């Protein structure tokens with residue numbers, strides 16, 4: 001086991017942008033600028049800021065910088081999914097000009113890349129305006145590669161997708177990790193060979209989204225705490241009545257299998273013992289706290305109860321490594337955010353190395369003002385889960401080994 005994990009770590013020893021000369025070279029940097037846009041305005045620039053270290057490093061190296069990214073799910077060219085607004089945000093963050101090219105490949109992109117001065121920055125149009133991107137079309141990947149001398153992949157959060165700009169392009173250019181990619185691989189790798197005890201907390205809406213990661217985590221954790229909507233399916237599998245709660249009846253057998261596997265591997269699996277329930281799925285419904293066996297017919301489990309929250313917090317206390325994904329209740333609504341708040345505080349107060357992934361979990365941390373007290377906040381939702389499953393991510397596999 002230890003040997004296998006060591007091999008896994010070695011496989012992750014990828015070259016980074018620091019390992020290769022970049023001065024004067026034209027560098028194609030794959031970013032994830034998939035930000036929320038409203039009427040052409042960037043609503044949250046977190047994802048853009050995450051790439052600034054790599055871009056500033058390349059500026060300092062006097063590289064010629066060509067940035068690309070996907071945005072949303074366009075069907076061909078879609079005006080409101082243009083990357084043009086991102087160029088303006090980058091310009092503000094970097095305090096220097098950022099050229100925008102309305103194409104991703106072809107003669108116009110080529111001319112714009114060729115016109116770059118050392119330290120200059122060009123942003124290409126949305127890679128997904130071309131259906132070839134998601135088909136990982138070799139001709140498209142080759143055309144993208146033709147713009148540069150080196151490929152730097154900084155888009156960890158897109159690394160679980162084998163697309164032309166995240167993987168295919170590496171067949172035509174030397175390929176290395178950007179600084180964000182390096183940081184994500186480094187920090188998430190610490191969960192593959194964790195300091196013990198290692199405790200994982202998994203919540204969120206659906207078991208079906210996260211079965212793979214639950215199985216992966218069972219290989220490594222000492223305790224697995226399950227809350228949120230996904231706990232309902234486990235409780236139902238154990239024979240509890242859950243009223244009108246979200247239960248994935250198609251996955252009851254999968255939940256039973258996870259419970260059995262936890263027992264077999266000597267993992268302490270903790271499920272809610274009490275629940276906050278509501279008469280309607282609303283922000284301000286009638287609500288009460290009940291034991292797991294006492295959910296009234298037609299009522300809905302919305303949050304873990306206070307006894308569960310306290311037990312979860314206690315279970316975290318002696319841990320050395322923590323992974324958290326998925327809110328423990330409908331945390332967008334303050335009435336059902338207490339479980340998430342309690343556990344988030346316990347993570348923040350614990351000395352363990354902690355990693356949090358998942359858009360809604362990070363949003364909850366930000367609302368609670370606790371983000372600064374977490375060891376690593378992963379920018380990759382799906383990618384970080386697949387990484388923890390132990391899967392090879394195509395975007396990482398494509399990079400040159402050290």
Ligand code: ADP
Pocket residue numbers: 203204205206209227228229230246301302303325326327328329330331332357358359360361362381
């Ligand atoms: P993340 O984005 O952190 O990976 P998910 O997207 O898996 O998390 O899950 C977050 C969603 O789960 C939130 O919208 C939250 O309201 C919902 N959720 C949590 N608990 C429940 C519950 N008991 N019933 C219904 N939805 C829930």
Ligand code: MG
Pocket residue numbers: 358359360
């Ligand atoms: Mg989510």
